[in-house]
Amino acid sequence: MDLMDPISVLEGVGPKRVQTLKILGIQTIYDLLYYFPFRYEDLQVKELADITDQEKVTLKGIVVAQPILTRFGPHKTRLIIRLLIQDQVIIATFFNQPWLKDKFIPDKEIAVFGKWDQRRRSLNGLKIFTPSADEAQGMDAVYGLTKGLRQSTLIKMIQLAFTQYKSVLTESVPEAIRQHYRLLSEAQIVAGMHFPKTDAQAKAARRSAIFREFFLFECRIQNLRRQERTSENGLALHYDLAAVQAFIQELPFELTKAQKKVVNEIARDMKSSHQMNRLLQGDVGSGKTIVAAIALFSAVTAGYQAALMVPTEILATQHFEKLKVLFDTMTVKTALLTGSATAKERREIYSDLAAGRINVLIGTHALIQENVTFKNLGFVVIDEQHRFGVAQRKRLRQKGFSPDVLMMTATPIPRTLAITTYGEMDVSTIDQLPAGRQPIQTSWVKSNQTNQVQTFLAQQLQAHNQAFIISPLIEESESLDLKNAQALYDTYVARFEPTYRVALLHGQMSNSEKNEIMTAFSNNEVQILVSTTVVEVGVDVPNATMMVIYDADRFGLSQLHQLRGRVGRGNKRAYCILIADPKNDVAVARMEAMVETNDGFVLSEKDLELRGPGDVFGAKQSGLPEFKVGNPVTDFNVLQAAQIEAQQIFSNDPDLKNHGALQTYLHQYGLTNSLD
Missing domain, CATH: 2.40.50.140 (Nucleic acid-binding proteins)
Known part of the structure; x- marks a missing residue:
């Protein structure tokens, strides 16, 4: 008898029921026994x-x-x-x-x-x-069902399966850990989850089930890390230390202590023969781009090509212009590849890239098209990595032979997601802002106070500063009472032109139109930019000191923080004004949190608490694991304990020679598969 036996071995389970159960993800005896109820009724x-x-x-x-x-x-x-x-x-x-x-x-x-x-x-x-x-x-378990399946039928099947197979349940959590945390055995967990007599029994079983689920997940991650560490398929990038130091010395500012620490962590990875799989996180304006520039330059001095992929053309163009200035003095050839490149420009880039005449290629999704062929890609940077799907990130990695990969995000990652979603990666954190940056002063006002907001904006413009005005929609919607970008644009034109120039920016414009408007705004030819959230990521205009966000309660905290980060990038005092009439307590809590702190890490935890992990990054993009029993937010302490125990096991016994049951379990139930 084996827990991986098909569900059809049970008496009364024919082909039709097999198909019904498959909809619920139940195909084996193991699936059935660990298909736990979502609540109980006290009988x-x-x-x-x-x-x-x-x-x-x-x-x-x-x-x-x-x-x-x-x-x-x-x-x-x-x-x-x-x-x-x-x-x-x-x-x-x-x-x-x-x-x-x-x-x-x-x-x-x-x-x-x-x-x-x-x-x-x-x-x-x-x-x-x-x-x-x-x-x-006792307690009556209540299960998630599908059409054609009754609670009573499912319960009888689980009772039958438990009676026949409880003797072959494997102890997946080592005994020493079970004793330390006073956890139930495998058979006690299954029985207590499905057939509790009292509320206390149900709670005890759930507590153990949550730890077991988190522990096995963390063992899966540690096993992945072990496989990556032991495989010698990476590139050892022996960069020119003297050239890299000279490059850093030429920068017009000194790196912060946090930036230096992160540069050293990346440098150690690059020298190693293991493939780098590192996430660089830092708050908006913390200086991630210059760290990436140092890493890209290091890869070039090691004789390899490097690539930087970003989610938008505006950001790609901005990165290209900045990096070109830095790299030109070091005779590093850079190129920009986006969707709006002409056919002639593309052919030239494809040719130069394949021949090795381009050292650093910067671009959008265009980088992963079939025609893009590198001569020897050794280093990849993916900016705002959660904007790209797993498959897209993988395709860029496959453009080279196991290149080192550095992913970057300006959305500070809550500890919960760092442990679950990014557990197989090394994480570097820039937790310090450059000297001279002043905290952005954030205010929340109601929609009937917009006149005062515009009066304050006039004062900022008189002081030769610029402003962003953000609207969540482009066109009017009858279903949502939101200020749209076109109407806002008309309002600000009527109020501020011709003294100040107002421009409109949104996602339905062509890339050339967007770039033209952003260039005019960067050069202070436009003083007020009315925009949708297309400016959320990376746009850098140091002279912009004011950010006004309409219907701010419609945004998540992470997005509001990203938008706020578009101002205050120079040495002047900057302001963010949230205009909102929130209709519920959660929206009010978001507004209050934004006013209380500028710390993106604090806000990311709050956002996760208020909205849940799927909404913070988007479940499809982030590859968030789906836990059946535990909640990584509310059960964070259990998750953290499970991670520590799993790390300890793989640190002392990486091949699990002394943990045969766990080794068998991971192998038998397919939990060693790549998280991708």
């Missing part, structure tokens, strides 16, 4: 005096009259039963369950589970059972 009988309105309870009483069945529409029925409970007669009503009529026999005792209506002193019945049945004293 223990209660006294009338101990229950509250709308509570789901089990009441036990004597049937005092024949049940009354009435029909009031196609397939609609009402079954009314009178029960004597202690010295009171209460009515229990069952809708659309006519077959229950014969179960209620006058003068016989029966238990009814349902929702209590205190005002009517009645019970909206859901299910019945005889008081002597085992389930009347």
